């Protein structure tokens with residue numbers, strides 16, 4: 001960062017610090033849970049960004065305490081300065097509906113907007129379930145208008161106010177910068193990134209949940225979340241073709257199902273309209289998937305591990321099969337230190353890919369399917385189905401005369417050792433006129449590949465049109 005920028009940030013921080021101290025003083029009455037729709041926040045002036053904080057801990061997971069730098073020292077505060085602090089920052093598109101009303105005095109009246117986004121409590125509770133921490137929820141209210149570009153203009157002001165709080169907690173209450181973990185959703189990810197910029201990357205961790213894309217993709221790293229913003233930055237991408245950002249912004253960037261369209265989210269050819277009129281329907285499902293997957297990972301029912309690869313296409317083609325880039329440890333979504341990566345320095349802006357199922361807990365096993373056929377003189381199509389008792393996963397290979405080896409990574413709900421049958425079908429009869437297909441081998445293995453594990457293979461199979469072939473495996477899942 002240029003020293004001029006630093007100087008400007010620092011003076012802003014000072015100005016804010018003094019005004020914050022003057023402005024605070026309103027205290028929360030004991031025995032009351034703080035809500036985002038406090039009367040004080042019912043109305044607000046144009047051009048102002050209002051920020052308030054709520055605190056949730058394991059002592060008060062359901063009943064938020066109003067929080068600011070002064071309330072820390074109060075005996076009634078549940079904030080524990082020796083515990084790590086998680087800061088949740090929501091974004092622009094968290095509200096279900098826009099119900100703003102322009103009144104005659106040209107003020108905006110908050111009606112629905114005063115409602116806390118319903119996921120905030122869920123995320124706070126999931127965090128508390130995973131770690132005994134202080135969870136601070138940042139509630140910021142947009143100034144002026146809800147037009148996306150105007151909100152974007154306000155995000156740095158929000159970041160500066162949060163910086164003041166963090167600065168006070170550090171200076172006056174001895175909280176270590178490394179103990180802060182900022183979790184930003186959508187635009188909130190860039191808010192977190194700017195807080196990180198203010199602290200010159202010394203904040204412990206920033207997690208971006210589908211960091212906002214429009215207007216940020218081409219932005220300077222100073223203006224958006226990037227790996228220099230914290231000691232460790234991770235991001236989950238689920239809607240990079242609409243609300244999310246398509247470029248990597250952290251040390252590790254998880255691209256779920258390619259990072260664009262999520263399984264189980266309805267597609268609409270009118271989807272792009274929702275960008276202009278944010279009536280969140282179809283698109284928001286993809287965008288908010290990052291949050292739901294993150295919460296599910298915190299729940300800890302199963303591991304959501306990613307495989308580093310240059311592109312989603314390469315990943316699906318089976319070109320990336322292990323985590324060599326990370327010295328063999330695949331990064332996982334969640335609170336694990338550095339996403340589980342045990343090397344230093346951590347490579348930056350590494351895209352990692354994973355497939356998910358369509359509902360919680362979202363975990364899928366990555367099964368690499370390799371099909372080798374004898375040379376064909378005409379095109380053909382072979383459908384491969386892997387099943388265990390209840391679940392089947394299928395893939396159709398389009399076979400061409402010029403190639404004999406085909407690879408594909410599939411999401412399967414069960415582990416490789418639970419797959420109990422494989423079925424091959426010559427499906428291209430009408431279209432392709434290819435008669436028999438001779439399969440030299442069909443193999444399945446689970447990613448990440450380990451050198452000592454041989455794939456499960458069946459060799460030398462002739463599959464005729466209309467005569468499906470299947471093979472049952474008798475396998476036992478090991479303990480490792």
Ligand SMILES: *[C@@H]1O[C@H](CO)[C@@H](O)[C@H](O)[C@H]1NC(C)=O
Nearest residue numbers: 035036037038039114115116
């Ligand atoms: C604030 O929210 C609570 C529940 O979330 C509701 O019971 C109460 O009526 C709301 N107050 C106002 C003034 O909207």
Ligand SMILES: *[C@@H]1O[C@H](CO)[C@@H](O)[C@H](O)[C@H]1NC(C)=O
Nearest residue numbers: 078079080081082083084132
């Ligand atoms: C604060 O946290 C520390 C470390 O977890 C713990 O030992 C201590 O008892 C906590 N203090 C209070 C008042 O809960």
Ligand SMILES: *[C@@H]1O[C@H](CO)[C@@H](O)[C@H](O)[C@H]1NC(C)=O
Nearest residue numbers: 126292295296297299360361
């Ligand atoms: C977390 O797990 C509990 C049960 O263990 C479940 O009720 C809850 O829905 C889960 N939450 C998420 C977000 O997966």
Ligand SMILES: *[C@@H]1O[C@H](CO)[C@@H](O)[C@H](O)[C@H]1NC(C)=O
Nearest residue numbers: 388389390391413414418419
């Ligand atoms: C089939 O897969 C599911 C996982 O989705 C697993 O719970 C079940 O035990 C598997 N069945 C067998 C027979 O392995």
